Amino acid sequence: MSSAKNININLKIWRQKNAKAKGSMETYKLDNVSTASSFLEMLDQLNEQLINDKKEPVAFDHDCREGICGMCSLYINGRAHGPDTGTTTCQLHMRKFNDGDTIFIEPWRSKAFPVVKDLVVDRSAFDRIQQAGGFVSVNTSGNTIDANATPIPKQDADKAFEAAACIGCGACVATCKNGSAMLFVGAKVSQYALLPQGKVEASQRVLNMVRQMDEEGFGNCTNTGACEVECPKGISLENIARMNREFLKASIK
Amino acid sequence: MAKSALLKSSIAKKYWMALTGLFLCLFLAGHLAGNLQLIFSDALHFNQYALFMTSNPAVKLLSYLTYISILFHAVDGFLLTYQNIKARPIGYAKNNPSKNSSISSRNMAVLGTLILVFIVTHMVNFWAKMHFDENMPLQTITVEAMGQKQELYLTTNEGYMPVAQVAKSYEDATKTGAQSYIANRTEFYNTQAKVKIGEGYKDLHKITVAFFKDAKFGLIATILYVIAMAVLAFHLLHGFSSAFQSLGLNNPNWTPKIKFFGAAFAIIVPILFAIIPVYIHFFLK
Numbered sequence: 359m360s361s362a363k364n365i366n367i368n369l370k371i372w373r374q375k376n377a378k379a380k381g382s383m384e385t386y387k388l389d390n391v392s393t394a395s396s397f398l399e400m401l402d403q404l405n406e407q408l409i410n411d412k413k414e415p416v417a418f419d420h421d422c423r424e425g426i427c428g429m430c431s432l433y434i435n436g437r438a439h440g441p442d443t444g445t446t447t448c449q450l451h452m453r454k455f456n457d458g459d460t461i462f463i464e465p466w467r468s469k470a471f472p473v474v475k476d477l478v479v480d481r482s483a484f485d486r487i488q489q490a491g492g493f494v495s496v497n498t499s500g501n502t503i504d505a506n507a508t509p510i511p512k513q514d515a516d517k518a519f520e521a522a523a524c525i526g527c528g529a530c531v532a533t534c535k536n537g538s539a540m541l542f543v544g545a546k547v548s549q550y551a552l553l554p555q556g557k558v559e560a561s562q563r564v565l566n567m568v569r570q571m572d573e574e575g576f577g578n579c580t581n582t583g584a585c586e587v588e589c590p591k592g593i594s595l596e597n598i599a600r601m602n603r604e605f606l607k608a609s610i611k
Numbered sequence: 612m613a614k615s616a617l618l619k620s621s622i623a624k625k626y627w628m629a630l631t632g633l634f635l636c637l638f639l640a641g642h643l644a645g646n647l648q649l650i651f652s653d654a655l656h657f658n659q660y661a662l663f664m665t666s667n668p669a670v671k672l673l674s675y676l677t678y679i680s681i682l683f684h685a686v687d688g689f690l691l692t693y694q695n696i697k698a699r700p701i702g703y704a705k706n707n708p709s710k711n712s713s714i715s716s717r718n719m720a721v722l723g724t725l726i727l728v729f730i731v732t733h734m735v736n737f738w739a740k741m742h743f744d745e746n747m748p749l750q751t752i753t754v755e756a757m758g759q760k761q762e763l764y765l766t767t768n769e770g771y772m773p774v775a776q777v778a779k780s781y782e783d784a785t786k787t788g789a790q791s792y793i794a795n796r797t798e799f800y801n802t803q804a805k806v807k808i809g810e811g812y813k814d815l816h817k818i819t820v821a822f823f824k825d826a827k828f829g830l831i832a833t834i835l836y837v838i839a840m841a842v843l844a845f846h847l848l849h850g851f852s853s854a855f856q857s858l859g860l861n862n863p864n865w866t867p868k869i870k871f872f873g874a875a876f877a878i879i880v881p882i883l884f885a886i887i888p889v890y891i892h893f894f895l896k
Contacts, residue, residue: 370704383704436707462705469698535708535717536691537698538621568620577698578621578691580719581853587711599861605622606859 362394365457371416372464374473393453400452417476423448428525432477433464438529438588446590466532469575483574484526490570491563492546494555514552521548523591530585536577541585543571544597551604561608568605627687629854631680638677639880649887654816658750661815685727692720715845722846729839741815749811766809772799823891833892840881847877
């Protein structure tokens, strides 16, 4: 903490009154920002300043503020979740910035993620993809088998766990030059496809989830690999390849 | 459901891009092997190869597959690009993609379009002449016998026809009294009997050398060709390994090998292609 200091920054933030309004980038000046504060605390500080000035505060998504809920977003200086890799915006700290910096803050840009207000986007497209097949059907009428009763190779369990680490924040879509959601869908398909419980419905799952993904208006994957770099949870491109395999298997069945 | 998915879905489009792209990589390797004869072989062998490539039924089938692959790869590519642009109606005010992806991976559509332009001009310059040009020259050699120089057409049955005795057409032959004439662009006929007595080689070697040695446009053609190969190299640098990812092959064992081989292919093949016109323009006597 001893190295913390205060910096003055300029902010360029996307402001949009509501889903239908035409938005624009607005410039704000914010002084005395502690480098020990998190990026979201900096936005809180800005909002206090705006409220004191009787102006509309900036709307942005946040919840757990410890990098596991997937709620925070923000395209910061041209990168999803800011300059760090392997972190969410709430894990980004102002020590990454210098006095006098101008910081661009924009919402996720995707046809499938329409802006609700300012920096808040509607990510329910991900929910609908999950609902299309991202589950296993289990009879829960009192005789469910303990999950550990089914032996699973350690390697598969680890890979499924890595895929399941996806928090559905949408950084992959935001950073992809094509606005493709394939890293998200690849992770969600993989986390089930790797496990015996998920194999039962594997074919229908991948076909339905991919169909829903296409219907939502996400772009096509061209394997640039940007999603893997920007993903706060380090979801690997291997999951997209696995989805491609699963889809081919299911298609020719 | 499953069947329509294999045609329409975003993942199916990836498969088709990958399959046609990999087939075109094979085509590139074959085409390169043929082209290298311009450096390492002579005119006759090159023209014999050109005849084989335009007449052999198996090669013909492969060439139709190649045309279809190029068209499909291009159309699918344009369709994907159009959809991808639509997927982000409002762009970022500030974007920093160089931090997370390679420049070639982000510009495949631009590179591909440039390659398509190259393919069209390349086919107009060589392929169309070989297939349709009425005035395509036939291969000749000059021999010296008894102090006199004589020009001879080489024939496919390893014989020859003196150029002086062959008229351009039957009408010319009847006027000049030449013993033989050319019909169907490559066939030699006896004037009196009107029977085919041999067949010449279309001189693609001569056309190619003349194209790159042309006093006016030879240098610019050579430079443009080299640029086109650089574009191809960048396209392949992403495309080759990307195709395997699209087809679902990505694992810690194979992926590094595929990436290494893909990078080597992307660099070596275009360089070898580019050396040929440079050699013809600057070094071929």
